Amino acid sequence: MQTTETRKRTRRGTQRVTMTDVATAADVSASTVSLYLRRPEAVSRHLAERIARVIDEMGYVPNLVAGSLAAARSRTVGVILPSILNSFFAETYNTLQGMFQAAHYQTLLGVSEFSPEEEESLIRAFLAWSPAAMVVTGFHHTERTRAMLASCGVPVVEMWDMPGHPGEAVNISVGFSHFEVGRMQTSHLYDQGSRKVAYIGAAAHQDLRVRSRTDGYEAEVMRRGLHDPIDFTVPDAATTEVGRWLIDEILTRHPDIDGVVCSNDALALGVLFEVTRRDLKVPDDLAVVGFGDLPFSSSCPPPLTTVRPPQREIGRLSATQILAALDGVRVTPKHHNLDCELVVRGSTRPMAKR
């Protein structure tokens, strides 16, 4: 009679064990299982044990897709780094991931390769998964990225930089002044006795932070007034090889420099290699200061004087801010400016008192 009525639409879902399966097997309702998973203490001991046993036996894995849809949010935090080629951001990422994990958030990593367009596409993809929060590197975004981050309604932290002008930071930010780093590097070289200081930088076109450090260098050179700024920055990746090439160029054009600021320790290592090849002495003929305090910096000959960014502290503070915001604490968009540490080693002369 009712043939048209009984006709069922069929769709194949995953063949996975679902929460309903677990509920049936444990002879409770699905809500109880759900409650047990989210707040185990709210379920009676008796049922909790039974549910736990069934979950284990059936190998139930909750479907977060369904859960996130229902809850309209997820326990996922998206992190965007510009690169994983060098270990610059590794420590920060590990700290973030550790702290989020402790708070039961899952960290997802995207790599933008320093491209704002790529970053936009990554952020769009992350936001489509309704993450609980986002962590991005720097302030250099496309217009659309800025709009998405502003309107997505989740906490956003911009890290590893400092807003150059007011209004640049609409989100929480945690970082330090790259301008100040460049200034500090340069100032140290003069203080330890250099009289003519050059600057070499790489990845400059992609990474605006390199540009800020260069500006810091130039400002300090002008302030000292001993010579004109000599800088040479290229768009290539910041590798040891490029460092050799840059210092070679600079020394050819300006053989009389006695100090060089490098945008990155990898470049600085290349400088040490090339300078050694030319039989110049570091730091007596040429003092070298880098940035990043990469893993090799303390052990190369001579050990590299460098500026160490607060990698771990950036991660710690970023995560703290986000977790606070997620806990409902009202976090007003605020910039947290951290300090970098000048680590004086053998590639510059120990300073006499100023």
Place this chain on the structure above:
Amino acid sequence: MQTTETRKRTRRGTQRVTMTDVATAADVSASTVSLYLRRPEAVSRHLAERIARVIDEMGYVPNLVAGSLAAARSRTVGVILPSILNSFFAETYNTLQGMFQAAHYQTLLGVSEFSPEEEESLIRAFLAWSPAAMVVTGFHHTERTRAMLASCGVPVVEMWDMPGHPGEAVNISVGFSHFEVGRMQTSHLYDQGSRKVAYIGAAAHQDLRVRSRTDGYEAEVMRRGLHDPIDFTVPDAATTEVGRWLIDEILTRHPDIDGVVCSNDALALGVLFEVTRRDLKVPDDLAVVGFGDLPFSSSCPPPLTTVRPPQREIGRLSATQILAALDGVRVTPKHHNLDCELVVRGSTRPMAKR
């Protein structure tokens, strides 16, 4: 009368624009919008234009969470790397990410820090998002990880290693023999004139691939029969600093070695540094061979002889296999064994013909 009947449950969803909103505004049904987004050519030109305009005006971003739930799959590929501290896997990751992006898949990265338990937790989290495929590093998993990967029903590639015994690989795998790498490194040192060759390794306890390379070294030493194996591996991270320390220890105990195999170029760099400090000549007093061909390896003094793993090729082949499987091509679980390249540079003597 019917007060209890009319009582509505209310839940607040996201305040985002939904597909239904778009459909209403464009005066079509939701399924037409959905169809337009997935197969634009299946919708009439007239409607397509109207829908496109409305989507743009309203700033509609599809909710992938809902979409993935309904479709029981997503366009997401999970990749697990052991570490991002050094650039070992960076090239592979970039290749994977690039190829998946071209095929409109979103790549998500997890970092396990060489811990099988951490890896298990990451994989569990990824699988809960019903990814389209998974790429993991190596074969060293927990029992539960193996079970999850076997039963999750999506293509899985294990990369950067080679199954040691049959049955270890139940998934597709793309990699190379680490045993063979150790053998190749050692053999080269003998071939270029060394008579007593030691081995130093780091991160050995976490990274079983280091163990395989050490085995390769030992096998080759035994085959040559000139001396007993001399190896020293520690659980610490493979850094330049550790390299200095390890070679220092080895040279103290065995001052007569004239060749050293390093599990990693970062260690090898430390060896070069320490050996230079001791005024030994490389390669004449001590020949050094590394593994990884890291960015600095070609430019340190002397340039490092090393074994270069097929980083990019691993990524390319892994992605190809997965994309084929996702396209419905039946890919039988198969191991793809790639070759590593011995790059002879200044840290060993150029070989006379064998």
Place this chain on the structure above:
DNA sequence: GAAGGCTGTGACATCGATGACACCCGTTCT
């Protein structure tokens, strides 16, 4: 022993898409 509070459990609508299928209507075939 009835009233009131608290705790634990279940019923059910809902989140925002997809996919199977019905249906409309203009073409082509017999």
Place this chain on the structure above:
DNA sequence: AGAACGGGTGTCATCGATGTCACAGCCTTC
């Protein structure tokens, strides 16, 4: 002319959880 076909669009059940609320017990309390 009527059947068969097929492209384009709409209807509606469904994916697997969560969150709200109702309600059954049980324990206090007077």
